[in-house]
Amino acid sequence: MDDEALKALRVRIDAIDDAVLKLVSERAGIAQEVGHAKGGERIYRPEREAQIVRRLRENNPGPLSGDTVERLIREIMSACRAVEEATRVAYLGPAGTFSQQAVAKHFGHAVDALAEADIDACFQAVETGRAHFAVVPVENSTEGAVGRTLDLIVASRLKICSEVMLPVHQSLMRKHGGLAGIQRVYGHAQSLAQCQQWLSRHLPNAERISVVSNSEGARRAAAEPDAATLGSAAAAELYGLEVVEARVEDEASNTTRFLVLGQADAAPSGRDKTSLVMGAKNQPGAVVKLLQPLADAGISMTKLESRPARSGNWEYLFFLVCDGHRLDPKLAAALAEIESRAAFLKILGSYPAASA
Numbered sequence: 001m002d003d004e005a006l007k008a009l010r011v012r013i014d015a016i017d018d019a020v021l022k023l024v025s026e027r028a029g030i031a032q033e034v035g036h037a038k039g040g041e042r043i044y045r046p047e048r049e050a051q052i053v054r055r056l057r058e059n060n061p062g063p064l065s066g067d068t069v070e071r072l073i074r075e076i077m078s079a080c081r082a083v084e085e086a087t088r089v090a091y092l093g094p095a096g097t098f099s100q101q102a103v104a105k106h107f108g109h110a111v112d113a114l115a116e117a118d119i120d121a122c123f124q125a126v127e128t129g130r131a132h133f134a135v136v137p138v139e140n141s142t143e144g145a146v147g148r149t150l151d152l153i154v155a156s157r158l159k160i161c162s163e164v165m166l167p168v169h170q171s172l173m174r175k176h177g178g179l180a181g182i183q184r185v186y187g188h189a190q191s192l193a194q195c196q197q198w199l200s201r202h203l204p205n206a207e208r209i210s211v212v213s214n215s216e217g218a219r220r221a222a223a224e225p226d227a228a229t230l231g232s233a234a235a236a237e238l239y240g241l242e243v244v245e246a247r248v249e250d251e252a253s254n255t256t257r258f259l260v261l262g263q264a265d266a267a268p269s270g271r272d273k274t275s276l277v278m279g280a281k282n283q284p285g286a287v288v289k290l291l292q293p294l295a296d297a298g299i300s301m302t303k304l305e306s307r308p309a310r311s312g313n314w315e316y317l318f319f320l321v322c323d324g325h326r327l328d329p330k331l332a333a334a335l336a337e338i339e340s341r342a343a344f345l346k347i348l349g350s351y352p353a354a355s356a
């Protein structure tokens, strides 16, 4: 391309950037007005943001991917919210964890992300008002449920107001060098489990050491030249490590689902999910009886998970996710019927279904 042609294209790009800036500024101004109209109510509206994301994904003319369009509009909404108030979001720290990535994916970068020591502290941060929201992992497509999150949510008064699906790619990282000479591999138990086949094949003699977080593994690997760690590639930059091999997870579609917890759940968005937990009486057919009202109403259940209730042996709690909002008349009726049959029922929240 000759210099003149390049120059002409850059003039067009500059004009577009000026227009983008003008429009984004105008958008922030309107969001500010909406914020004032809300008058002290909470600013973040997950159902509205989900609708905006869905509409733009549907209207996406290309060549940008749907995921990219979502990332851009979420970042713009993040910036617009920040003009109104600094949203504080607690997550399972330290920095560099997948939980921090989930915060950025959902809330964008214009929030105060607070790194907490454990999942308990994430709940407490919102319960005590130190944070507005918490983002906590609840299940992984390879490794299953995160028990601590389920146990805490039963007792907490916090509500689920959103979900975040994060594709999880594990990297093997070390201070310097390749696979040769790696004696130990650090990682969070979930990460080690997600990569066990790969580790057995490529590093059969390395010891696997479970640590509280992948970031702790990164911290150790940075100090131990014969050690490596698993974790998000973001940690490599943060801790001065080299990525030896990217995408070492056994399942290419490895995804972790996170919940956003707040003081209230979300209003209907048009495509929602509802999470609930119920206690079954210790009787034959009790679980079937509890689920029957959903089946009768033609409501599909996307998840059923059982946990010991910890209130005596052989008592179980059932965590259930179904399609629909608790305010939809059909689901509301089914829930009322379940409540009349269950030893215990708690609705954990209705929230927009994630688009990807």
Ligand SMILES: C=C(O[C@@H]1C=C(C(=O)O)C=C[C@H]1O)C(=O)O
Residues within 6 Å of the ligand: 030, 031, 032, 034, 035, 043, 044, 045, 046, 048, 049, 052, 076, 077, 078, 080, 081
């Ligand atoms: C502007 C609003 O407040 C927040 C910001 C939004 C945005 O930037 O589009 C959307 C929903 C809210 O989280 C609104 O509710 O419309």
